[in-house]
Every structure is written in structure tokens, then in C-alpha cells.
Amino acid sequence: MTMSFCAYRIALIGNQENPYYFAGTNQNGQIVEEKWDNGLNRVLKGSQWTFLKYKTDPKKDSKIIVSLGLGDVSNYFTDSRVVTLNRKYDQGSISWEFVSSDKSDKKKFKGKVLLGQVRYEWLHKIAFSRKTGVFSIDSVSLIYSDGDSYYDSVIVLPKGTDTEFLANDILHRACKYRLAMKDKKSEHDMEFFRRYSESGKIGTPADPKETPSIILPNSYYAPLGEEFRPDI
Numbered sequence: 001m002t003m004s005f006c007a008y009r010i011a012l013i014g015n016q017e018n019p020y021y022f023a024g025t026n027q028n029g030q031i032v033e034e035k036w037d038n039g040l041n042r043v044l045k046g047s048q049w050t051f052l053k054y055k056t057d058p059k060k061d062s063k064i065i066v067s068l069g070l071g072d073v074s075n076y077f078t079d080s081r082v083v084t085l086n087r088k089y090d091q092g093s094i095s096w097e098f099v100s101s102d103k104s105d106k107k108k109f110k111g112k113v114l115l116g117q118v119r120y121e122w123l124h125k126i127a128f129s130r131k132t133g134v135f136s137i138d139s140v141s142l143i144y145s146d147g148d149s150y151y152d153s154v155i156v157l158p159k160g161t162d163t164e165f166l167a168n169d170i171l172h173r174a175c176k177y178r179l180a181m182k183d184k185k186s187e188h189d190m191e192f193f194r195r196y197s198e199s200g201k202i203g204t205p206a207d208p209k210e211t212p213s214i215i216l217p218n219s220y221y222a223p224l225g226e227e228f229r230p231d232i
Contacts, residue, residue: 005146005222008051008066008116008153010089021223023083023117031115035232036080036177044166046073048137048156049084051116053149062152066114075155077166079173080229081119082142084153089114118142118153120174121181121225126202127213128167131159138163140170141213147221164212168201171214175200178216180230189217 009022016024016032024032033040054062068086076083125143129136138161142153157163175197179190202214220228 004148006053006065006116006151007118007122007144007222008084008114010112010114013111013113020119020226023081023085023115025085025113025115029087029113031076031083031085034080036229037076037078038080040076040078040083042077044075044077044155044157044161046075046084046155047158049073049075049086050154050156052152052154054152055149058150058152068114073155077170077173080177081117082153082170083117084115084155086114116153118144119222119225120177121220121228122222123174123216124150124219125213125215126167126171126174127211128163128202129211130163140167141211142170144219144222146223151222164202167212171196171200171202171216172198174216177230178218181225181228182230183218183225183228185218192217 005021007022011022011025013025013029014027016026019032019034026032031040049066049068050064051066052058052062053065066089068089072087074085076085122144123142124145125141127141127143129139129141131138137156138159139154139156140163142155144151157166175193179193179197185193196214202212204212
């Protein structure tokens with residue numbers, strides 16, 4: 001039996017409840033580091049961020065939960081997860097799944113941030129795109145599932161960002177993490193994680209209209225997998 005789980009939320013600054021499920025902040029509004037992160041120093045500012053939910057086909061049945069084209073969007077790429085933090089989310093579009101009140105009432109947003117994470121044990125798929133024209137973007141897409149729906153965190157980065165390098169860096173970090181996890185793995189999965197933990201790269205599709213992507217094997221439905229985190 002599965003349950004709906006959205007790994008992104010609006011939370012009070014300083015909220016650190018359920019830290020495995022949700023990223024937390026300290027009283028200064030900074031992301032709380034975990035020992036598995038190995039630092040929070042790899043940060044990229046996003047020019048946009050969109051969070052989608054879909055059942056089977058993102059091109060046919062996707063629903064935009066969050067769309068931020070303005071504001072301070074920070075993305076932290078660590079050794080165990082990717083965290084997104086936005087302090088000015090009232091400047092974007094947010095669905096009722098996050099906010100049931102009138103967004104024009106600024107008092108309801110005071111002292112809060114929008115943040116969330118994709119843990120590598122949940123990570124199902126990584127994709128990237130390059131800006132090649134007016135209607136294209138430089139972006140990295142991280143997809144996870146809760147067993148009922150898929151969730152796609154689309155991080156749009158400043159023009160000229162090497163999104164292929166970034167996507168492969170996330171892939172390498174995720175596979176190193178998955179190799180170190182304490183769960184049982186098939187030899188096929190072990191070989192995949194070994195290959196892509198060092199030098200393996202996301203392939204380029206034969207069809208130029210297709211987005212370069214890769215699916216990671218044996219991903220956990222969010223928010224499962226906590227008991228299998230690596231020993232550190």
C-alpha cells in the first residue's frame with residue numbers, strides 16, 4: 001500500500017521536524033546539514049524552479065505544484081541529496097497543495113520558507129536539457145516516486161550552465177551513495193552503481209527531440225529507505 005508523499009513544503013524558519021522526510025532550517029534560515037551530506041558548499045542559484053506531479057506521462061497528465069520564476073532559489077548538491085530552498089516563494093505560483101489561503105496576504109508567509117529535498121535513495125530518474133534556442137532552457141530534472149505518483153523537480157539554471165556536467169555529477173554522487181547503502185542489491189544493480197559512480201555518463205538519445213536521461217535501478221518509494229543509509 002502506498003501513500004502520497006510530497007518532499008517539498010512551506011515551513012517555519014527553524015523547523016527541523018521529521019528531518020529524514022523534510023529538509024530543515026536553523027533559526028537563521030540556513031539548511032541544516034546532515035553527516036551524509038559531506039558539506040553544503042556546492043550551491044547553485046536557479047533562475048527558475050518548477051515542481052510537477054504526474055501519474056504516468058508528464059506530457060499528458062502532469063500538474064504544476066510550484067512554479068517560481070522570481071526570487072531567491074538556492075540548490076544544494078550534496079553527497080546524499082539535492083535540497084532546494086526559496087525564501088521569496090510568494091513571488092511565484094503555488095498550488096493549493098501547499099497553500100490553501102490567499103497568497104496576497106503577506107503576513108501568512110512571514111517567517112517561512114519553501115524547501116524540500118530529493119534523497120538519492122528515492123531518486124528514480126535524472127534528466128538534463130541545454131538551451132539551444134528561444135524555446136529551450138538549461139535545466140536539470142530530478143524525479144522520484146511515492147508509489148502512487150511521480151514528482152519532477154525541474155531546476156532551471158542560468159544560461160550557459162553546463163547542465164550535462166551537473167547531471168552527471170549528481171549521478172556519480174547518487175551511485176556512490178547507493179553503493180554504500182546497507183540494503184541488499186542484485187549483481188546487476190551493483191554493476192550499474194559501480195559503473196556510474198565514477199566515469200559513467202548519461203547517454204545522448206538518437207532522437208534529438210528526446211531529453212537525455214537515465215533511470216536508476218532499485219529506487220525506494222519516498223519517504224522509505226532511512227534504515228538503509230550508509231554507516232558513517
